[in-house]
Structures are given as structure tokens and as C-alpha cells.
Amino acid sequence: MKTFPPRDRKPPLKLVDKAAAEAMPFTTGRLRYSSTTGDSGGALGGATLRAGGEILLRTDTTTPYIQALGRTPSRRSELPAAxxxxxxxxxxxxxxxxxxxxxxxxxxxxxxxxxxxxxxxxxxxxxxxxxxxxxxxxxxxxxxxxxxxxxxxxxxxxxxxxxxxxxxxxxxQRFQENYATRKYAMSPDGHFIALATDRRLEVIDASRTRHQWVSLSPPAEEAHWIPTWTADSKRIVVWGKGGNLNRSYSVQDLSDSMPLDNIVPGAKALDTVTELQGSEVDSVAALQGSEIVVLTVAGRLARIDAADATVRTQLFLVHPAPNWAGLGASDEIFVRGQVLARPGHPGQVAAVTRTGSLRGEILLWDVRTARRITTLSGQPISVPDSTNSFPSALAFTTDGSHLAVQHTDEQIRVWDVGHKKQSPHNVPFPGGTLVGAGPGDRILTFLPDRKQIRIHDLTDGGDALATLPVPDGDRIGGFIRGHHLTIENGSLRQTIDLRPDTQFNTLCAAAGRDYTSAERNLLPEGTPSKPPCA
Incomplete structure (x- = not known):
């Protein structure tokens, strides 16, 4: 029983078994009103009074909310978290x-x-x-x-x-779905985050001020929905790995959508088939504008305009036979194809088929003309996985001149694409994943066990130049713009200056003096030892 002193002139409140807050005048003790909490006869384990009894807080509902309680109950206000x-x-x-x-x-x-x-x-x-x-x-x-x-x-x-x-x-604003099969994706311009589950598509802007969602039809069996943005950040393509394309949605209005499920030949007919047959979609990547490139399980590429469902380039084989077509017991069952657009080179993509993952083959194609440009051959290629996102083992530099590749031996190797040469130094990433390729021969990796982003310098043997702590949770997306790295985990966004000198100067300016021995033990690796961090 919560009560207020007479001078507050507010009714005392109590929480009762029938999932309601009852308000009674202090002088009479008679019931003035009852504010239900939303449960139909449930317990009140998540209903509490805050701010001296003036606010009812409910945390065990799908959408947590607060409600001011006075002479009359106010409207409920949603909360971003419990x-x-x-x-x-x-x-x-x-x-x-x-x-x-x-x-x-x-x-x-x-x-x-x-x-x-x-x-x-x-x-x-x-x-x-x-x-x-x-x-x-x-x-x-x-x-x-x-x-x-x-x-x-x-x-x-x-x-x-x-x-x-x-x-x-x-x-x-926050995402509503907490489904086991959820996948996030950040728009290329960094302004939006999309979440797809087997039941709905949600989009939130980066400032967390606008939230919208739309229901999705159930995916094919074992093919959970994945969101992929177009390069212009205007549309979201929803597709199922080992399944089919679904639809593309306008980020400005999710009710504006375009069906894509009849574009890939043979994929729709396999929705009820659990064994791979080869026509299923294995990977999707943004190309330019509203165009996307699709790679099938059997190793075929197609160029599609997601805005109007037009096929710009019909399916063609990435490399000649023999090519695994999804039939029979094979190691290809345990990997997946990967495709990535090459920045600064319109129409060009790097493609790795399931067979190519095992062979270590990366094929560079111009999908506008269906012309193979070159082949890069090396060690077997990793197929990274994440609970919350759809990561890639490939990352181009911003000008497309170099390609970083994550391999199964837990090494990242960097190709000079134009000269078909690998860097003499590798980047080790035990237990980690490739984040991207930064300016000045920098490679970024993410170590989830250590909650760290590591910056590696290829000119210095590939060793870690600096480490950046990041919040708990899976890293669901990120991008590099110049010397700045932006990372997103669904509830928190950070933008980090990758220049060590800038980082250290900021630390020193915050202190205004030299650090003590105890404080220095807490500074990042590589902090200059000279006082005051000069």
C-alpha cells in the first residue's frame, strides 16, 4: 500500500491481484478509479510505483510503458526499454x-x-x-x-x-520484435536500421525518432528472412538464404512494396522443398542505385532492379562447370556463396560460389555485360556467421583497389585487385571477424569475446596498431567514412575516430595533467608514455 501525505492532495495507490492500480482519496479511502495494466488476470510482477508513487511503471509487457497517476490517470507513454x-x-x-x-x-x-x-x-x-x-x-x-x-x-x-x-x-523508438531468427542491416548512408524476422520487417532511423513496420508472409522452410539495402538507401530487399527473393520495400513508406518472388527462375517452385536444388538464392548485395545482384546456390549471377522488378542481366554461370548444383552429399552443404559490389567500378562484383569457398577462388565480374574480369586464387574462404546480421568474408577499400578476404586459417589476406598480388603481410583474427578495410593500409577486425575492434596496419606486419572497446552484444553493422568508423548494435551507435593521435589527444585534453600509474593501466594499448601524452 502506497500512501501520500495530505498536503500532496493525491490519492493513495495500491497494486492488486487483478492487474490494476487503484486510486483512493486519502480522506475517505473510497475507490476513485482503477487503472488496468493490460494483463487479463495475470500477476503484477512487472508493475511498480516510481517517483514517490506518482508514476506506474510496467516492464513485463511487450511494450513497457509509464502512466502518471493523480486524480485521474493520464495516458500511457511507451518506454524504449524495460x-x-x-x-x-x-x-x-x-x-x-x-x-x-x-x-x-x-x-x-x-x-x-x-x-x-x-x-x-x-x-x-x-x-x-x-x-x-x-x-x-x-x-x-x-x-x-x-x-x-x-x-x-x-x-x-x-x-x-x-x-x-x-x-x-x-x-x-525501439524495435518491437525479439524473435529468434532476427537479422539486422544498416543502410549504406547510415541513416536507417532494418530488422527482419519471420513475421515482420521493422525500420528505425538512426536518431531513434521514427519507427515503422509491416507484416511479412512466412518464409520457405529453413529459409529465414534477411534484409538487404539497395545502394541508394531507399529500398530494403527481403529474401531468404537458401530460399527466394520476397519483396522490396520503400524506406519512406513500407506499405509501398514490389514483389520479387517470381524473378529467379525455379526458386519459387522450391519453397516447399527442404533439400537444396541449386536455383535457390544464396546471397544478395547492393549494386548501384536501386539495382541488386543475386547469387544462386548453383553459382549463377543476375542483376535486378529492386524498384520495379526488372531483370537487367539474366542469370549466368559465375565460372564454368563442374559447379555444385545443390544435389548430393558434399562439403558445399556447409558453406554459402558470397557476393560484394566493387566501389568505384560500376557494375563490378566479387563473387565466391560454394565451390569457390572451398577452392579459395574469388571471381571478379562485370554483371552489366556478363564478362569475367579476373580470378583471384588463394586459401579456402571463411563463411562468417552471426546471430543478428549477415556478415561477409569480403571487404573492399573505399576506392575498390584492394580486397580484404577472411580465410579459414584465421588469417585475413589483402589483394591488390588490379595487379592480382597479395600483401606480404597477413592479419590474424583468432575467433574474430572482418569489419572492413580502412584508409592507409588499415584492416579492422572484431573480436566478440574481448568486445574489441582492432585496427591492424599492413605496413607494420599486420599487427594490431590499436584496440577500441565496444559495447556488449553482436555488432550488427558498420561503415567507414574517411578516418571515422561507425558501428551499430541495435540499441547503441558509436562513431570512432580511427586516428590514434586524435584519440590520445582527446584523452590527454580530458585529464589536463599527466596520468597517474593507476590511470595509465586503464589507457588503451599504444598510448604514448611521455607526459602528458604528448
């Missing part, structure tokens, strides 16, 4: 922790990147809070202080010091 934790004022909810700090964060400390939500207004903020190692301890005593300009300051006790941490306002 917010089972709160700050010291009880006014701001804190979402699930995004722990950052590398493999020794539990010992040496790190930081967390939570989203704070004002439980009275539903307005959300993003901030970074230092922690001494135990993530839960990062919230002990943390208080959010509103400012007159509408922003907030987060007060964080660290040892004997009190830090005032800036928090940026953030959008509060």
Missing part, C-alpha cells in the same frame, strides 16, 4: 547495461553506456558512466539532475570524487 533499474532520484529509469572496457574490464574497470529515461515525460538521454569493474556498482548513488535548457547532468561518484557527466538527448 528500465528495471533507476537512478538515486527514482525519476529516471536506466536500461540494460551496455558494458564496455575490454577483456579485463571486470578487474581494471571500464564504463557503461546506458540510456536514461525521464519516467514523467518519456524523454530519453544517452551517456557514458565510468565504473570500477562491477557494472551494477556503476549505478550506486548515480543521480540525474535536470538543467534549465532541457538537458541533464549525471552525477557519478567515483571513489572520493564526484563527476558531472554530460548526457545527450536521444530518441526513444
Amino acid at each position: 528500465h528495471e533499474q533507476s537512478d538515486a532520484t527514482s525519476r529516471y529509469g536506466v536500461d540494460t547495461l551496455a558494458i564496455v572496457g575490454g577483456p579485463k574490464a571486470s578487474d581494471n574497470g571500464g564504463y557503461v553506456e546506458p540510456t536514461l529515461t525521464d519516467l514523467r515525460t518519456g524523454r530519453s538521454y544517452h551517456t557514458r558512466i565510468p565504473t570500477s569493474g562491477e557494472a551494477s556498482a556503476a549505478y550506486s548513488g548515480v543521480a540525474v539532475a535536470p538543467r534549465t535548457d532541457g538537458s541533464v547532468t549525471v552525477l557519478v561518484p567515483v571513489g572520493t570524487a564526484l563527476m558531472a557527466v554530460h548526457a545527450e538527448q536521444a530518441g526513444n
